[in-house]
Amino acid sequence: MPEKGNPNAPGLVLEARRIGKTFAGKTVLDGLDLELRTGEVHALLGENGSGKSTFIKILSGFHFPDQGGELYVRGEPVKLPMKITDPAELGIGFVHQDLALFEEGTVLESVRVGRYSTGGGWRIPWRTERRHVARALSDFGLDIAPRTPISQLGPIERAMVAIVRALDQLHGREEAVLVLDEPTVYLPTDGVDRLFDAVRDVASRGIGVLFVTHRLEEVQAVTDRVTVLRDGRRVHVGPTAAMTQEQLIQTILGFELNELYPTSHSAAGDTVLTATGVGAEVLDDFSLNLHGGEIVGVTGLVGMGFDEVPYALFGASEFARGTIELGGRGFELESIDPREAVDLGLALLPANRARDGAVPTASAAENMTLVSLDRFFQGGRLRHRQERAEAEALMEEFDVRPRQPRLRFENFSGGNQQKALLAKWLVRKPKALLMHEPTQGVDIGARRDIFAKIRRAADDGAAVLIASAEYEDLANLCDRVLVFRRGKVVGELARTDLTHQRLLDHVLRGGVESPAATQ
Amino acid sequence: MSTSAQTTDDPPKATPPSGSEGRAWLSELAPRLGLVGVWIIVIAVFALLRPDTFFTTQNLQTTLSTQAVPLMVALALIPGLAAGEYDLSVGGVMGLSLVLVGFLNVEQGWALLPAVLVALAAGIAVGAINAFFIVAIGIESLVVTLGMGTLLAGVALGIQSLPVSGVSESLVDVSRTNLFGIQLVFFYGLALVLVLWYVLSHTPLGRYLYFVGEGRNVARLSGIRVDAIRAGSLIAGSTISAAAGVFQAGLIGGADPTIGPTLLLPAFAAAFLGATAIVPGRFNPWGTFIAVYFLATGIVGLQLIGLSGWIEQVFYGAALILAVAASRLASKRDRPAWLSRTARIRPNTPAKGESAA
Numbered sequence: 001m002p003e004k005g006n007p008n009a010p011g012l013v014l015e016a017r018r019i020g021k022t023f024a025g026k027t028v029l030d031g032l033d034l035e036l037r038t039g040e041v042h043a044l045l046g047e048n049g050s051g052k053s054t055f056i057k058i059l060s061g062f063h064f065p066d067q068g069g070e071l072y073v074r075g076e077p078v079k080l081p082m083k084i085t086d087p088a089e090l091g092i093g094f095v096h097q098d099l100a101l102f103e104e105g106t107v108l109e110s111v112r113v114g115r116y117s118t119g120g121g122w123r124i125p126w127r128t129e130r131r132h133v134a135r136a137l138s139d140f141g142l143d144i145a146p147r148t149p150i151s152q153l154g155p156i157e158r159a160m161v162a163i164v165r166a167l168d169q170l171h172g173r174e175e176a177v178l179v180l181d182e183p184t185v186y187l188p189t190d191g192v193d194r195l196f197d198a199v200r201d202v203a204s205r206g207i208g209v210l211f212v213t214h215r216l217e218e219v220q221a222v223t224d225r226v227t228v229l230r231d232g233r234r235v236h237v238g239p240t241a242a243m244t245q246e247q248l249i250q251t252i253l254g255f256e257l258n259e260l261y262p263t264s265h266s267a268a269g270d271t272v273l274t275a276t277g278v279g280a281e282v283l284d285d286f287s288l289n290l291h292g293g294e295i296v297g298v299t300g301l302v303g304m305g306f307d308e309v310p311y312a313l314f315g316a317s318e319f320a321r322g323t324i325e326l327g328g329r330g331f332e333l334e335s336i337d338p339r340e341a342v343d344l345g346l347a348l349l350p351a352n353r354a355r356d357g358a359v360p361t362a363s364a365a366e367n368m369t370l371v372s373l374d375r376f377f378q379g380g381r382l383r384h385r386q387e388r389a390e391a392e393a394l395m396e397e398f399d400v401r402p403r404q405p406r407l408r409f410e411n412f413s414g415g416n417q418q419k420a421l422l423a424k425w426l427v428r429k430p431k432a433l434l435m436h437e438p439t440q441g442v443d444i445g446a447r448r449d450i451f452a453k454i455r456r457a458a459d460d461g462a463a464v465l466i467a468s469a470e471y472e473d474l475a476n477l478c479d480r481v482l483v484f485r486r487g488k489v490v491g492e493l494a495r496t497d498l499t500h501q502r503l504l505d506h507v508l509r510g511g512v513e514s515p516a517a518t519q
Numbered sequence: 520m521s522t523s524a525q526t527t528d529d530p531p532k533a534t535p536p537s538g539s540e541g542r543a544w545l546s547e548l549a550p551r552l553g554l555v556g557v558w559i560i561v562i563a564v565f566a567l568l569r570p571d572t573f574f575t576t577q578n579l580q581t582t583l584s585t586q587a588v589p590l591m592v593a594l595a596l597i598p599g600l601a602a603g604e605y606d607l608s609v610g611g612v613m614g615l616s617l618v619l620v621g622f623l624n625v626e627q628g629w630a631l632l633p634a635v636l637v638a639l640a641a642g643i644a645v646g647a648i649n650a651f652f653i654v655a656i657g658i659e660s661l662v663v664t665l666g667m668g669t670l671l672a673g674v675a676l677g678i679q680s681l682p683v684s685g686v687s688e689s690l691v692d693v694s695r696t697n698l699f700g701i702q703l704v705f706f707y708g709l710a711l712v713l714v715l716w717y718v719l720s721h722t723p724l725g726r727y728l729y730f731v732g733e734g735r736n737v738a739r740l741s742g743i744r745v746d747a748i749r750a751g752s753l754i755a756g757s758t759i760s761a762a763a764g765v766f767q768a769g770l771i772g773g774a775d776p777t778i779g780p781t782l783l784l785p786a787f788a789a790a791f792l793g794a795t796a797i798v799p800g801r802f803n804p805w806g807t808f809i810a811v812y813f814l815a816t817g818i819v820g821l822q823l824i825g826l827s828g829w830i831e832q833v834f835y836g837a838a839l840i841l842a843v844a845a846s847r848l849a850s851k852r853d854r855p856a857w858l859s860r861t862a863r864i865r866p867n868t869p870a871k872g873e874s875a876a
Binding site: 314316338339340341342343348350355356357358359360361362366367370371373374377381382 | 717720721722723725726727729730733734736737738739740741742743744800
């Protein structure tokens with residue numbers, strides 16, 4: 001039976017002082033302090049963009065921190081920036097969100113690759129290796145043979161194998177650091193207790209566990225203390241037991257001005273698009289009436305299926321099933337493709353701009369006119385001058401800088417790229433605009449412009465759907481927001497109910513079960 | 520390692536507008552015409568070295584004429600390459616078509632027109648088979664067309680293992696009649712450049728073709744018929760190769776099963792070199808035209824100063840590698856950091872079909 005570590009132990013296994021990180025003038029970490037005690041499980045909380053991941057990446061040697069910060073491991077100062085091999089030597093192990101196991105290989109290979117005990121020779125002593133891994137697994141209460149293929153393991157077992165590997169990388173060092181970077185994001189909530197027992201067990205061995213998560217119930221179930229980040233700074237540190245969930249949410253959010261967002265008109269018009277029984281990989285039996293003039297958000301934690309909605313409705317997901325109705329005609333999603341979706345008046349702004357949104361090596365004009373090119377084909381040839389003039393006018397209207405339609409798309413900043421792509425679709429006056437993380441990689445100034453354009457498109461009669469995990473943006477921009485959990489809508493917030501806090505509450509805790517997702 | 524990770528996080532900086540209009544104009548034109556400049560230098564060097572044999576009207580006429588069929592085969596690659604597909608069977612198709620004309624017209628005594636139509640139909644059929652395996656089944660174009668090219672070389676030998684002569688005079692006349700001392704076949708090649716230039720640069724289809732090649736997912740999510748365009752580009756390429764085979768039959772007044780496969784590598788060298796000119800970064804017909812004749816100029820010049828036989832393969836092989844290296848380096852410049860970063864953020868974005876190659 002795992003026991004609680006002693007939160008009052010004097011030893012700090014990890015101490016960060018004034019860690020800063022600036023990306024191109026934008027401060028992401030602003031003098032962060034953090035203390036991790038020996039034998040404690042310590043939650044690191046904060047919204048997307050609060051600096052959590054940046055800090056983790058500095059710890060793993062992936063990012064270089066700004067000058068002036070200090071880092072101590074077991075009281076010893078660490079030379080910054082770290083090399084990518086330093087964390088393992090210092091005794092800092094990581095379990096990342098995707099677990100990074102070899103899907104095709106065995107448990108043994110996942111745990112040991114790169115550290116086989118060849119003893120200077122070339123041959124791997126498989127028997128020794130198997131014994132070693134079998135002991136590590138059974139120490140952990142895992143009844144798995146080292147030769148088991150990873151693909152045969154359930155999600156919880158995989159996460160535990162990833163922890164076994166991280167511990168194995170510490171070479172049995174006591175007073176080490178284990179960083180769990182949202183390992184539960186893709187896990188089913190039931191059965192996760194086993195994982196928590198294992199985490200407590202790790203801590204009881206004297207290891208300090210830094211646990212990054214969005215799920216507050218997990219924080220309360222497993223951690224001793226919490227550190228909350230906001231805007232790259234620590235805004236709270238203290239025992240977990242001293243905070244209620246509401247207080248935690250309040251602390252995570254802080255208070256912010258909302259002038260970033262346009263005022264809502266929410267004059268929902270007629271139904272533009274009806275989706276019935278839509279499913280994809282995670283998405284399951286989703287139905288929705290999308291009205292002209294409204295902005296609907298779909299959200300949840302990562303991996304809950306909300307991010308599949310725009311692609312599924314656009315006929316762009318090979319897993320899509322169900323039907324959509326548009327302009328009085330019904331379509332099976334299995335047989336519809338993006339071309340038909342475009343013809344029907346749908347528009348899709350994907351999250352991955354470089355892969356799905358635009359061709360980086362083509363010019364801005366070429367990318368912006370891709371879905372309206374026919375208009376420039378007159379008298380048997382493409383009117384390039386007219387095309388560029390129109391692109392330049394759009395760049396003016398959407399404030400895309402620099403206003404150089406012939407410049408390669410890759411030379412524009414993320415915000416300007418997204419404005420250009422919004423222009424590309426809005427010039428067609430789509431009936432429904434589907435978006436996935438429309439402000440990802442977009443600076444704050446461009447975000448305001450993008451929000452304003454989205455609102456104006458809705459005011460002009462378009463139905464807008466935004467799939468995003470930017471809860472604050474959704475709360476302020478949308479007329480209503482559907483919250484997903486494991487592929488299903490578990491809540492809907494609208495009008496006065498739709499606040500950042502309520503939304504976060506629904507996302508993190510599932511909120512109140514709401515049977516009516518559509519109406 | 521860490522330093523590269525470091526740079527991937529910096530947001531890209533927008534390139535500031537260039538200074539004066541004149542400089543911008545020049546800096547835009549320089550990369551487009553760089554190959555032409557090098558070509559002129561090469562011509563000047565050989566003209567100085569061999570004024571009597573190299574720098575003559577007759578040499579010009581001969582070079583333009585003899586490179587017309589290689590030009591067509593190189594052009595046959597352009598639609599496929601623009602759409603992101605390699606076609607290593609263009610030489611094989613050209614050879615098959617050549618042999619079919621010889622076999623049907625000479626040995627079987629068919630009239631010329633049906634023989635030519637069968638040769639062209641064979642080209643279309645091969646393109647369709649390639650497209651089936653590449654687009655419908657989803658096999659790499661490199662693999663499918665490598666196999667197909669080899670297969671067709673064998674088929675050509677099976678149909679006719681030895682050269683024959685005596686195709687209809689009308690085909691010979693159509694190909695070989697001189698205009699300004701240049702064989703007509705050159706003008707067909709030129710016409711093909713014009714047609715491809717029109718389609719690729721002056722119709723929406725051409726733009727779609729480039730987007731399919733450069734960003735398959737982008738094209739698909741913008742409602743472009745990606746699969747139809749990929750298949751069409753392969754079929755168009757095979758058809759052009761087959762036409763090149765027909766003209767070759769006219770030029771040599773017969774057929775030879777060994778010619779086709781030898782044209783493959785020079786065609787690739789020219790297509791890739793051509794992608795560094797006129798529209799840098801894109802496979803384009805005028806660039807290909809210039810590249811074919813630039814390479815031919817080099818070969819002819821080197822042969823006239825006494826290097827013979829081996830030089831051709833060395834030259835074409837080196838040109839292919841250098842051309843690809845040049846275009847890679849050109850496209851890496853200005854490569855923004857967020858390319859790699861955004862690709863990492865959402866690995867599980869749903870996507871139908873394969874991701875962008």
